[in-house]
Amino acid sequence: MYQEFQAMRSLKQKLTVGLCLLLVTLSFPAALFSHPVPNNSRKHVVSGKSLPKPSSDVILTNKASADSQDNNDVVFTASISTAIYSALYDGVVTYGMLKRFGDMGLGAPDRIDGEMFAVDGRFYNILADGSIYELADSEKASWATVKFFRPDRILTFDKPISCPDLYATLDTLYPTLNVMYAFRIDGAFSYMQTESTPGQSKPYIPFLELLAQATQFYNYDVKGTVVGFRFPAYMEQVNVGGYHMHFLSDDKKVGGHIKDCTMNRGRVAIDVTHKADVIVPRDKDFYESPLDGP
Amino acid sequence: MYQEFQAMRSLKQKLTVGLCLLLVTLSFPAALFSHPVPNNSRKHVVSGKSLPKPSSDVILTNKASADSQDNNDVVFTASISTAIYSALYDGVVTYGMLKRFGDMGLGAPDRIDGEMFAVDGRFYNILADGSIYELADSEKASWATVKFFRPDRILTFDKPISCPDLYATLDTLYPTLNVMYAFRIDGAFSYMQTESTPGQSKPYIPFLELLAQATQFYNYDVKGTVVGFRFPAYMEQVNVGGYHMHFLSDDKKVGGHIKDCTMNRGRVAIDVTHKADVIVPRDKDFYESPLDGP
Numbered sequence: 001m002y003q004e005f006q007a008m009r010s011l012k013q014k015l016t017v018g019l020c021l022l023l024v025t026l027s028f029p030a031a032l033f034s035h036p037v038p039n040n041s042r043k044h045v046v047s048g049k050s051l052p053k054p055s056s057d058v059i060l061t062n063k064a065s066a067d068s069q070d071n072n073d074v075v076f077t078a079s080i081s082t083a084i085y086s087a088l089y090d091g092v093v094t095y096g097m098l099k100r101f102g103d104m105g106l107g108a109p110d111r112i113d114g115e116m117f118a119v120d121g122r123f124y125n126i127l128a129d130g131s132i133y134e135l136a137d138s139e140k141a142s143w144a145t146v147k148f149f150r151p152d153r154i155l156t157f158d159k160p161i162s163c164p165d166l167y168a169t170l171d172t173l174y175p176t177l178n179v180m181y182a183f184r185i186d187g188a189f190s191y192m193q194t195e196s197t198p199g200q201s202k203p204y205i206p207f208l209e210l211l212a213q214a215t216q217f218y219n220y221d222v223k224g225t226v227v228g229f230r231f232p233a234y235m236e237q238v239n240v241g242g243y244h245m246h247f248l249s250d251d252k253k254v255g256g257h258i259k260d261c262t263m264n265r266g267r268v269a270i271d272v273t274h275k276a277d278v279i280v281p282r283d284k285d286f287y288e289s290p291l292d293g294p
Numbered sequence: 295m296y297q298e299f300q301a302m303r304s305l306k307q308k309l310t311v312g313l314c315l316l317l318v319t320l321s322f323p324a325a326l327f328s329h330p331v332p333n334n335s336r337k338h339v340v341s342g343k344s345l346p347k348p349s350s351d352v353i354l355t356n357k358a359s360a361d362s363q364d365n366n367d368v369v370f371t372a373s374i375s376t377a378i379y380s381a382l383y384d385g386v387v388t389y390g391m392l393k394r395f396g397d398m399g400l401g402a403p404d405r406i407d408g409e410m411f412a413v414d415g416r417f418y419n420i421l422a423d424g425s426i427y428e429l430a431d432s433e434k435a436s437w438a439t440v441k442f443f444r445p446d447r448i449l450t451f452d453k454p455i456s457c458p459d460l461y462a463t464l465d466t467l468y469p470t471l472n473v474m475y476a477f478r479i480d481g482a483f484s485y486m487q488t489e490s491t492p493g494q495s496k497p498y499i500p501f502l503e504l505l506a507q508a509t510q511f512y513n514y515d516v517k518g519t520v521v522g523f524r525f526p527a528y529m530e531q532v533n534v535g536g537y538h539m540h541f542l543s544d545d546k547k548v549g550g551h552i553k554d555c556t557m558n559r560g561r562v563a564i565d566v567t568h569k570a571d572v573i574v575p576r577d578k579d580f581y582e583s584p585l586d587g588p
Contacts, residue, residue: 074571082528175581176580176581176582178581178585179574179581232585233531233585234376234531234532236531237527237528237529237530237531238528238529238532274575275571275572275573275574276571277570277571278569278570279569280472280568281568286472287469287470287472291472291527291528
């Protein structure tokens with residue numbers, strides 16, 4: 001079940017990625033499903049390995065109990081990952097529109113020119129040349145996943161942990177691996193490897209060629225915020241399966257799509273949701289694509 | 295791209311099925327995506343075969359142009375198909391709740407005891423013993439897909455056509471195969487083969503064993519209504535990929551999950567949508583399932 005950070009964009013995961021979802025805030029009634037929510041009903045054990053544990057664990061029961069009545073507890077995605085894999089790089093949704101469906105999230109800018117990072121309602125673009133700026137509402141994403149972030153659980157880690165080990169640890173702490181999770185991690189990182197892709201022009205190159213063009217950033221001893229999601233395997237064709245995380249430093253000087261990292265200490269906030277809304281583009285390129293990439 | 299009716303529940307399609315979506319009516323803003331909708335931008339040609347054509351074709355432009363402003367133009371699914379394939383047969387959502395999200399659709403009743411068929415806001419159950427009754431709002435489905443049905447296009451067929459040929463013909467008439475379609479067909483059928491599965495008790499048998507228990511109904515010269523959906527391949531793990539159709543005769547005496555049919559004449563209403571909302575169960579069985587069936 002556990003998927004390594006570094007493998008995020010690998011060919012192996014090509015079928016996993018679903019990007020183009022627009023998740024809608026809606027009047028969802030309470031108690032749609034009749035059964036109570038089990039807590040930690042499933043324990044995921046990584047055999048032969050002793051995983052680091054958080055130093056503290058706060059379960060926000062008020063939020064958790066109100067979850068089923070929360071009309072905004074929906075993860076919202078614009079377009080599908082398969083579209084990006086199929087080299088559909090044009091912007092399809094404005095950030096102004098995305099803000100109506102979430103205050104945190106990540107995505108790919110128009111023409112894949114950078115990496116989108118959103119937290120606390122502010123949307124940033126981390127460009128392949130290393131520059132970072134706040135996106136205008138009129139700019140567009142080619143795909144994005146956003147959510148109104150309200151954590152159900154907060155974990156504190158105070159010993160160094162690699163990001164793969166962090167994810168493996170988190171996997172043991174969820175009540176299930178079969179629903180959607182959003183994350184915000186505020187931490188200090190001894191190592192943070194990120195990447196960003198340069199803007200493209202038509203005719204667009206294939207996705208795998210695009211990845212080969214990505215700039216790699218190797219950052220050391222940096223403080224900042226990670227945002228991202230964990231989608232289950234059954235969503236792999238409409239979003240990114242497993243962990244998909246972006247980073248932005250506190251000083252707004254470095255960031256991007258996370259390839260690897262080591263966290264010295266940090267606060268991991270987890271927002272669980274049972275609802276995923278997807279909206280796909282209406283444009284000619286999407287309509288005509290065989291959606292067979294990469 | 296074309297998938298035969300009869301193969302709907304075959305092992306080949308096991309990865310295709312996504313059942314557990316609850317699609318939410320929501321305040322979805324207009325013009326989320328910026329490009330105009332192309333019409334018939336993609337023609338799907340079935341080589342070496344001359345497909346029967348409709349005798350008339352009405353495009354409901356008023357509805358079509360209003361589509362992007364239509365807050366109810368969402369296909370809503372409760373739970374995922376993979377859950378059913380993994381033998382999670384307990385009911386998870388009441389029909390009373392489903393009616394808040396759609397007035398037509400199909401699904402699997404609690405304990406897989408029959409085939410659910412919904413049209414014009416009325417929900418029926420077609421049992422494996424051949425009996426049919428209107429479902430109470432308090433009864434539950436183990437999964438279901440529903441929509442508020444408002445057609446964008448109406449086609450009339452006045453010559454006999456097999457259902458596989460009908461689907462192949464429809465595939466040539468859409469503007470794209472990359473979005474979701476809902477159908478209501480009112481027709482006269484010289485042949486209508488349906489099936490229905492008998493109610494199960496715990497411990498539940500695997501899905502493939504369940505299918506082997508289904509009762510087959512062979513009906514001749516019957517008038518009635520078909521409802522169903524066509525989901526694209528990228529939704530195959532959260533709903534049924536390709537055509538998934540249920541039938542109920544006008545006299546409410548025969549129906550079920552369609553395996554094969556031949557339509558003498560009929561009116562095919564098509565409702566296109568770009569939005570799919572999915573809600574997954576909160577129950578212990580879903581949480582703990584490896585979701586690895588069948």
